[in-house]
Amino acid sequence: MPPVTKPIAIIAGAGPGTGAALARRFAQKYPVVLLARSSSTLDPLVHEINRSGGSALGIPANVAHADQLFSSLTQIRDHFGSEPHVAAAIFNVASKFTRNSFLENQPDFLDSLEATARGASNFARAVLPLLLRQADDTEGYPPTLIFTGATAALKGGSGLGSFAMSKFAVRALAQSLAREFGPKGVHVAHAIIDGVIASDKTKEYLSDRPDAKIDPRGIAEAYWFLHTQSRSAFTHEIDLRPYCETW
Amino acid sequence: MPPVTKPIAIIAGAGPGTGAALARRFAQKYPVVLLARSSSTLDPLVHEINRSGGSALGIPANVAHADQLFSSLTQIRDHFGSEPHVAAAIFNVASKFTRNSFLENQPDFLDSLEATARGASNFARAVLPLLLRQADDTEGYPPTLIFTGATAALKGGSGLGSFAMSKFAVRALAQSLAREFGPKGVHVAHAIIDGVIASDKTKEYLSDRPDAKIDPRGIAEAYWFLHTQSRSAFTHEIDLRPYCETW
Amino acid sequence: MPPVTKPIAIIAGAGPGTGAALARRFAQKYPVVLLARSSSTLDPLVHEINRSGGSALGIPANVAHADQLFSSLTQIRDHFGSEPHVAAAIFNVASKFTRNSFLENQPDFLDSLEATARGASNFARAVLPLLLRQADDTEGYPPTLIFTGATAALKGGSGLGSFAMSKFAVRALAQSLAREFGPKGVHVAHAIIDGVIASDKTKEYLSDRPDAKIDPRGIAEAYWFLHTQSRSAFTHEIDLRPYCETW
Amino acid sequence: MPPVTKPIAIIAGAGPGTGAALARRFAQKYPVVLLARSSSTLDPLVHEINRSGGSALGIPANVAHADQLFSSLTQIRDHFGSEPHVAAAIFNVASKFTRNSFLENQPDFLDSLEATARGASNFARAVLPLLLRQADDTEGYPPTLIFTGATAALKGGSGLGSFAMSKFAVRALAQSLAREFGPKGVHVAHAIIDGVIASDKTKEYLSDRPDAKIDPRGIAEAYWFLHTQSRSAFTHEIDLRPYCETW
Structure with missing residues (x-):
């Protein structure tokens, strides 16, 4: 009898803030693989999780580079066995936010x-085969692929074309994958994060009203909830915003 | 020192199926008040909850009749004290589903x-003052008002005008209340239920694929999750559908 | 050989402003029937159109009262023959706009x-049979039923529940009818009017920037364009807003 | 006194079908510049327009290549003077439509x-400065920039991720530009083309019901109408579908 493979969670964009909160939440149940561009971001988080009883593997990688992503997969296989099962995969990579007049010189538009x-x-493309493998496991939660989005996934804005195009495109991908892989048992979801996320960078902003910013732990709880949904009642899209946000 | 008021949950539309699942879920934490048109629907559910350690008060009432609703409030006050706090209120009253050619004689359109x-x-109007009272309680979950909607809240359909109009209108109300009462600490949410709900009535349908229908417990878990969200990350709208539903 | 029936246009909500602009535009091609609650509104417009070479019949009626609407139909038949063909029917009746805190006493909510x-x-229900009659006329434009909507048909707002519910509901009806009657050759459309409409009532507002308000003639041209679309390329929904409107 | 500059229209994606219909329609009023990848596509259309009293300049160019697009601008300046005014610019370049399982090998995804x-x-970026120049001309129609979209701009689909991502992204750009350049007098619009477009390629499909496919002239009339809107009532988004299309 082959050894039971313990499923893992993979989080791309495991930076401070949301990424770290997601890592901590999913590490309560699964070994987590954390991808981020720089190891300086990853290392303290990996240590923290490993020290507090979880299991984390940090891999510095830019997932926009296929070779870096696929070499990450090799490391994952080296670590977790040749056929890892993935219970949850989260794409939380930030899109660069800029607000510029469209006609300014923007070679990087x-x-x-x-x-x-x-x-x-x-x-x-990397995680779906590993999520599909988990889809047959009737014990665990349905395998889940979640994309972090933003209000700009629903609505363009003056000067926001670059950001909105990337957020719209990810939403298009999430919808398309949900319709293809939902019937195969993979839960694909998209989260609209609407508001400023509380972090070291934003601590000056609205500092007198702490819950006017989104607590990353609130995002993590929502993603965890999505992951636990039974396949008879999957949520595809969820919005998250502070109680006092105008929308 | 006045007695601490234990907050309650109120569910309108506590029929079999989703209503009963909601009642059972919220009764795990709160005394529940269940409203439904007929006591024959309510009685077994109230007994079941009371017998299994929960606390349920069933009140037969048609909430579309203001006098019946407000007399329910009197009963709630008689039972729970003059200033009940409401932690969660759910409007789960079904709209009558019909599919008729628009030009058929439909005096009841x-x-x-x-x-x-x-x-x-x-x-x-009845529950918001009681939810607002609870908004100051920093111990509990933010008070929550949830409306059950349907796909027809997003999209009209041939022959579905009557049903779609009612579902669109409830969504308009939910959005308007979220924008008014969110900043006051009340979480107002709307759920798009997209698919056939598993129940005695639908048991013949897709009987070979049980999770192709929505398990009412999945709806109840989603509503419960909405209720537990911190006010730094409220969800206003959530969709729920079986993994294999076409949408 | 029976006499060729000249098709007519019917406009409900033919008040000053948009209604009058619609009446003038459609009267360039069709005899128009104008419905409004009060004859003091209708009379000058009817006179104006009749004097300038058009043909207008004004009927004071509140279309929310079925008996008044159906007695209007009798007058239309008396005037235009027992089987009038309707080329275009426009529902332009204003919803009462109010912005009130939801918990204020609003018996008229x-x-x-x-x-x-x-x-x-x-x-x-009154015009669709007359529009269907026209659907077989391959000479004219496809018969058209247009509903006037507003931004509040897409989005609720704080204090706007009453207004938003009515606008959402009309949009639900328009979508449902489009899906049922489009395949039968009737063009059903919905217009999102987003902005302040220029009128006597609003002339003080933004008086220095005249085209910051919607010119009712712009609405009329849009509705006329919708009416002229061939059935190979119908538009169901169109938005109209001033160039400088924030949205 | 400087010579009055006659404004021109520029159409990118002036292939057969929609592009040609747009070219013919706008050539009724303006000299048209037609961009398409191959001159074999452009030549017959340019000849046809020039022979029938219009004025067309065909420039083979792939607008996704900045150098080709900007060399087109040089040719436009050589032809129309150093400061051409653009009355209308249309981005009608087709996105490659594919429907593939996401996990198939798709290096071109x-x-x-x-x-x-x-x-x-x-x-x-190329046309907006030329459209802005025209915005001050109070005689003509407001300068107009229109993007051709599709149903997949609103909704992803199984196997359609590649196509939907491109259509969503263009819609994001169109919305962002509308919000930035509308207040500057440029009308930016987006058209949702929903259905099969009648063309040589699709003539077998639904051949017994000609108007079940979208007549490209219907699209051209809609774009022309958008162009003629006064800036007091701009439409940002319009959908176009055959009367019998399911949606």
């Missing part, structure tokens, strides 16, 4: 779209 | 809209 | 919804 | 997105 779209599709 | 819209606005 | 929903469905 | 997004943003 499409960079955000390309990096995000390429990152999201590379990531989906 | 607007009945569904009127009953649903009146029911939803009566209910919101 | 649902009045707008009921009047609008009842008016729209009564009107559709 | 993002090609459609990149070509379309790059083409659309290059084109917008």
